[in-house]
């Protein structure tokens with residue numbers, strides 16, 4: 196795939212880039228390696244926090260032009276892009292303010308391990324390769340980069356080929372914020388370069404947000420090289436609606452949960468599983484709200500849903516819908532490929548889905564909802580968990596006992612009750628099953644790329660105790 200900015204609203208190629216040569220990549224890796232030593236030896240967490248605050252200030256000051264660039268590269272609405280920039284600034288501030296606490300030595304029970312002192316120390320591990328997707332082109336990088344840089348790691352970004360301008364902006368952002376040369380570098384390369392980069396002994400780990408196929412490939416290389424990975428892969432999140440739910444609110448949030456980011460989010464709710472007692476009432480409300488969304492120019496404030504990011508992505512979504520329709524599913528709204536320029540797709544609701552249809556098993560990466568009927572709590576759980584994915588999940592019920600059951604029974608990295616799955620810097624984010632492993636965000640995410648070092652000091656040893664490290 197060429198490295199290029201192509202406006203999904205028009206299909207026009209606006210800018211192309213030559214991929215970096217192997218020599219250029221090698222010197223970028225060397226700079227990342229040297230910068231790692233510099234961060235470890237010459238900077239404190241507090242200093243790195245000041246740089247991250249500077250990055251937040253730049254993001255806030257440059258929100259609108261950055262948002263415009265993202266909308267032009269991948270088609271999300273301008274309002275959504277503005278919100279994404281703001282969220283990145285918030286994450287920078289969060290880590291700048293909390294990293295000293297998160298990285299501080301953790302005292303352990305010395306007596307229990309027959310030590311004079313024992314503690315856990317969190318230390319950075321080195322350059323980390325980040326392979327990132329186009330759908331939240333700033334945020335998905337930031338949620339890796341902010342904690343990684345605070346911990347003292349350095350970052351090498353291989354971004355999706357359709358968001359090169361955003362990728363280059365990120366490198367510049369960290370440089371302008373004060374981080375040393377090499378602390379965060381964008382590698383303009385295709386995916387064929389990943390094996391070579393991750394095999395380099397100076398690169399210590401990898402994080403990937405992307406498809407299951409990409410995840411398997413990174414995990415395979417990293418397994419061969421014995422390197423740590425964090426994988427955040429696809430999802431087909433369930434959104435269960437039980438009889439006690441506030442149906443109007445559930446239908447409103449369901450619409451947002453499905454169509455956020457033009458339907459292209461791993462944590463978008465994709466399968467709507469509704470108790471039979473309220474199925475018709477919910478289906479009417481949901482289809483009405485989905486049909487009322489305005490599809491169009493992503494720069495227009497009145498637009499709810501912009502184009503899909505690529506022609507190929509739109510063709511795939513439409514093929515999944517057609518496969519369901521051809522096999523007997525019912526389309527409640529949408530489902531027609533619009534004429535004209537740009538890769539637009541209408542918000543679509545499909546019901547009467549059955550095993551064997553593509554939509555039953557696959558993730559649909561566009562504004563298309565599958566609607567399922569469940570005759571009981573048990574059946575709702577069976578459908579919800581009956582997928583190879585396990586990223587987020589949502590359940591709507593006002594019954595406290597049922598809320599507890601959903602929290603226990605939904606097989607996913609997160610359960611949101613009476614709300615939609617969202618990522619927060621304060622909370623761990625990630626999945627189970629084929630949605631990946633490891634966590635991003637919060638202290639848990641920061642420590643994924645740390646050496647959790649056990650320090651045991653016996654009687655007769657002198658020296659500094661726990662607590663001296665993260666200042």
Ligand SMILES: O=CCCCC(=O)O
Nearest residue numbers: 330460461462617618
């Ligand atoms: O495709 C993954 C979307 C993640 C969005 C988020 O972190 O909020």
